[in-house]
Amino acid sequence: MNPDDISRIAFDQQFFEVFYREHVEAVQRFVARRVRDPYLAADLTADVFLAAIDSAHSYDPRRGNPTAWLSGVARNVVLAEHRRSARDVRLRERIDGQRLLADDDIERLQERIDAAQESRELAAAIARLPESERAVLELVALDELSVTDAAAALGIRAVTARVRLHRARATLRNTTAGPRPAAVATSRPNPTPLAPSSTATLEAS
Numbered sequence: 001m002n003p004d005d006i007s008r009i010a011f012d013q014q015f016f017e018v019f020y021r022e023h024v025e026a027v028q029r030f031v032a033r034r035v036r037d038p039y040l041a042a043d044l045t046a047d048v049f050l051a052a053i054d055s056a057h058s059y060d061p062r063r064g065n066p067t068a069w070l071s072g073v074a075r076n077v078v079l080a081e082h083r084r085s086a087r088d089v090r091l092r093e094r095i096d097g098q099r100l101l102a103d104d105d106i107e108r109l110q111e112r113i114d115a116a117q118e119s120r121e122l123a124a125a126i127a128r129l130p131e132s133e134r135a136v137l138e139l140v141a142l143d144e145l146s147v148t149d150a151a152a153a154l155g156i157r158a159v160t161a162r163v164r165l166h167r168a169r170a171t172l173r174n175t176t177a178g179p180r181p182a183a184v185a186t187s188r189p190n191p192t193p194l195a196p197s198s199t200a201t202l203e204a205s
């Protein structure tokens with residue numbers, strides 16, 4: 001798929017289906033790390049793609065690849081849901097999610113949510129970080145974006161994202177007791193080196 005053609009998802013059904021198949025699992029993982037209810041996760045996953053259709057005309061390949069752009073869309077959708085919850089606005093009926101997914105799909109989504117428990121625990125540990133720093137850390141550590149793509153998803157410069165990520169890691173080093181999760185580890189000397197796959201994502205430029 002040519003990134004320059006992303007705007008076609010707004011009017012080309014076949015193109016949208018290809019785009020959906022390529023990205024739906026990544027969106028489901030993104031949402032599953034941030035909500036616990038599989039029916040709500042199903043609703044939000046659908047909302048992400050509806051929002052992507054609505055904003056497809058604004059996609060600029062110079063600011064990041066489709067994955068980074070869609071991560072930004074997903075983040076906005078999830079944050080909007082959290083704001084509604086915080087204001088005690090009634091959540092949509094769970095039956096909406098049941099209509100979207102078959103029983104085996106719900107079971108698979110529940111398994112993903114369970115598998116994301118460790119990531120949610122990490123998210124709870126960093127919840128006290130300033131929002132600007134937490135957003136960069138989540139995109140890099142949890143969603144495995146490069147710093148450049150995280151910056152694109154947030155609409156900020158890459159150098160700004162690097163500074164915020166550095167501050168977030170420094171804060172966690174100073175405030176978190178006990179062993180630190182690999183996702184927030186830094187490049188400090190360690191007698192037992194981490195495997196390359198554990199650090200490549202988090203230290204990527």
